Amino acid sequence: MAKKTTKKVVKKKVVKKPTTKKTTPTSKTTKKKTSKKSTTSARTKSHSRAERDKNTSAKLSNLAEGIVNSVFAGREPEMDVPVRAASNTNWNAKKGILEMGDSVGTRQLFNLGQARKFMQTLLHSKSVDELLDADKTLSLRGMFYKSLHTIEGTKEKTFDDQTESDGILEDLEVSLGSLREELHIFAKKRGTMVGNITVVDNGDEINCRKMGSGGYAIPSICEPDIIQFKNVDAKFILHVEKDTVWQRFNEDRFWEKHNCILTEGSGQPTRGVRRMLHRLNKEFKLPVYCLLDCDPWGHYIYSVIKQGSISLAFESSRLAIPDAKFMGIRSLDYDRCDLSDDVKIGLNDRDITRAKQIASYPWFEKNKQWQKEIKKMLSNGFKMEVESLITKDISYVTEEYVPARLKAKDWLG
Incomplete structure (x- = not known):
């Protein structure tokens, strides 16, 4: 008879990396x-x-x-594998990130x-x-x-x-x-960047101010030994959910007019995109503003960017951005922006269930702003995409919506 899978709780083993001598960088003149x-x-x-x-x-x-x-x-040959599940994920309110717990499962050969x-x-x-x-x-x-x-x-x-x-x-x-x-x-490259920054990618200098209509493809590996930054003149980062929205901002040269870095993650951002945003936020103190859809999935994308994800809780310290802000699109924008009924996308049962799950997350549960936002979306009975703002004007989102939110500091944290 096969043995039952056993689980035990142990303290995390901290593996100390060997120290290396610091070298003095060659001096160069940069902006x-x-x-x-x-x-x-x-x-x-x-x-x-x-x-x-x-x-x-x-x-x-x-x-x-x-x-x-x-x-x-x-x-019996066996190995210990930390449990990657919600039951072994802890919310560190002080740090503002998700962290992996100490629960470990034993993986056995003869089981x-x-x-x-x-x-x-x-x-x-x-x-x-x-x-x-x-x-x-x-x-x-x-x-x-x-x-x-x-x-x-x-x-x-x-x-x-x-x-x-x-x-x-x-x-x-x-x-x-x-x-x-x-x-x-x-992993597969997914995500794009343009703006007032120069990137040194594996020794090659890439001026993100001169990337044409395509932008710089954010690599999956964005560690300091591969990616370095120069001439970081931007004041903030605007991260948008989709490439279609990013194209509008790039074509309108939003990043040039507002002195920022513009990124997109093609939906749920990859580790590479999140690592890039994290490094720019930590190393240069650049605020990160997120422009995402008004639906449970847009809210979840923001949650992952801000606090980290359950499956990758062990990497939250190098991926999460606790001070990231959600700029929109918001549930109140239907009335505030005087949008037409054509932009409404009805919430289905799956959307409603997901919205309630997100509202119960510890990091949203005690946040009055987010409770109000999700409750408003549910009472509306519909969701909206960022692209819905095009019904006002082709460049409404770049010329009016985002500039107004930035000026008023109108966002969710």
Whole structure:
């Protein structure tokens, strides 16, 4: 009979990264604000990556040695994996972010309910070790295919789909205490940026003031050893939900007129976009204003940007932006902007359920502004998209709506 899955609560192990000597950057003349690491030499960055890879490799070796030692000691091979679930997520009101708790699940080789995930974790560990040795990177999709094969003597594949593979990689991240970037894995690029800033991307200087109609594609890896910032002249960041809205702002040169950085996340922003926003907010104290749809999904996107997400609670400290503001579109804008009935999109049962869930989040539950906002949307009985403002005028959102909100400091926090 298969053993039951066991769970235990342990204190988080803090893995101390090896310290490296700080090098003195080469002095260069730059405008206004400049990232401290923007002038670091390519040689120093390579050394930093080498130290990081060495540290990650050591963690993988420790994982493997623990399993091997168990085998030789006659014990069942097992590994501890922190639980990535709402039940193991804590709201830190003081920091304003979600954090992962201490609950850990034990993944055992001879447990029929755990054997598959045990095998998948070791397969991906082996692939990551090979990437470190080759000093190469792979996409999430590439990792899925690299570890995909039919188990000998069976018709069973190691992974059914990429979703299953992605989940195992996230388990590996939290188990090792290493970020995805430290495992040499990247996600598909999604998100765009333009504005008063120069980015140094893997040694290449990119002036985001001269990106034409397409903008700078925000990479999935935005760590300091890859991305540095120069000439950060902007006063704030305006993040919009969709590319279609971003195009309107870019075409109208909003970022130039209002001295800002304009970004978009194509819906739910990727880690790369959130990391970019986080770094600019923390390193240069740039306020982040979000222009999102007036619906439960727009509210959730804001929640993730501001507090972090349950599935990635272990990364909140490097992704969340507690002081991010929700500029709109708001439930009161239907009357305030004198919009027509044509823009109304009726709330369905799923929308209503989701809205109530969001209203019950600890970080929204005691926020009177947000309780009023969600209650107003539910009483309206409809949701609205940012694009609905086009019914007023093609450039109403860039020339009147957002400038008025900024001037009046009219937003939700």
